[in-house]
Amino acid sequence: MSKIDINGDIVESLTGTTIEKKKSRIPARLDFLQSATGLILALFIIFHLIFESSILFGKDSMYAITKMFEGEFIVKDGSPIFISTLAMVIFAIFIFHAFLAMRKFPSSYREYLRYRTHAKLMNHADTNLWFIQITTGFMLFFLGSIHLYIMMTQPQNIGPFASSDRIYSDLMWPMYLMLLVSVVLHAGVGVYRLIMKWGWFDGENPRQNRIRTRKIIKIVVVFYLLIGLFSLASYIKIGYEHRVDYGKRYSVNMGDK
Numbered sequence: 001m002s003k004i005d006i007n008g009d010i011v012e013s014l015t016g017t018t019i020e021k022k023k024s025r026i027p028a029r030l031d032f033l034q035s036a037t038g039l040i041l042a043l044f045i046i047f048h049l050i051f052e053s054s055i056l057f058g059k060d061s062m063y064a065i066t067k068m069f070e071g072e073f074i075v076k077d078g079s080p081i082f083i084s085t086l087a088m089v090i091f092a093i094f095i096f097h098a099f100l101a102m103r104k105f106p107s108s109y110r111e112y113l114r115y116r117t118h119a120k121l122m123n124h125a126d127t128n129l130w131f132i133q134i135t136t137g138f139m140l141f142f143l144g145s146i147h148l149y150i151m152m153t154q155p156q157n158i159g160p161f162a163s164s165d166r167i168y169s170d171l172m173w174p175m176y177l178m179l180l181v182s183v184v185l186h187a188g189v190g191v192y193r194l195i196m197k198w199g200w201f202d203g204e205n206p207r208q209n210r211i212r213t214r215k216i217i218k219i220v221v222v223f224y225l226l227i228g229l230f231s232l233a234s235y236i237k238i239g240y241e242h243r244v245d246y247g248k249r250y251s252v253n254m255g256d257k
């Protein structure tokens, strides 16, 4: 019989002599998959929030982007099935990423509270970042799932009026506000931790470059929060003006009023 440590490594034989340490590769593989799926999702969000802010340039711009995602360049007039399919792929990656992340969650409420007290006492920057990521990740389980489910099942209801009606008249704006803050913080902290973990931009002077990376990520996070908030305000304004015509769809002939 051999003793096995928590990583699944054989550390001691029956006679008490240490034998070959056979490292399990599973934790490292799961860690890599978590980083890879996180990176894919972060890249998706970086583009998603930019496309979605097309509403800031007017209804025609957002309409054109919607039609592009409906594959207008492949089939005549486009089809919402393309959006639905994309949402399914993203949802699958999202669930897999969340499943892998569950390993890192505090396993009880007591452990969570103990951790919070510890983080407050230490006030250590990286410990606080980890705490932000765990909390926003937990929120995303719910908020991200609601949004993705709607995108999968109602892909035809996207556009300057349809989206604004959902956000204003269907009262989805509080959900989007929470989703925006959680996803931008989560992706920002996640990408920062990835860069630190794999030392991507360490170069000749890791200390200085890490401080620089931190600054750049802070600026990007603020930028995305701002464009997200302005876009949301824009959808709310359009939804409010369109409330009497709830359900009526936008078309280019209407002009960009």
Ligand code: HEM
Residues within 6 Å of the ligand: 045, 048, 052, 083, 086, 087, 088, 090, 094, 140, 144, 147, 148, 151, 157, 158, 159, 162, 163, 164, 166, 167, 176, 177, 179, 180, 181, 183, 227, 228, 229, 231, 232
């Ligand atoms: C293929 C999958 C997705 C599609 C097709 C999609 C599409 C959209 C659309 C059309 C809107 C505008 C509001 C609406 O019509 O309801 C929107 C808003 C938003 N989406 Fe997504 N989305 C997808 C995935 C995600 C994911 C995975 C997240 C984050 C977990 C996310 C975060 C957001 C946020 C935060 C907003 C509001 C942005 C703002 O404040 O302006 N989306 N999305």
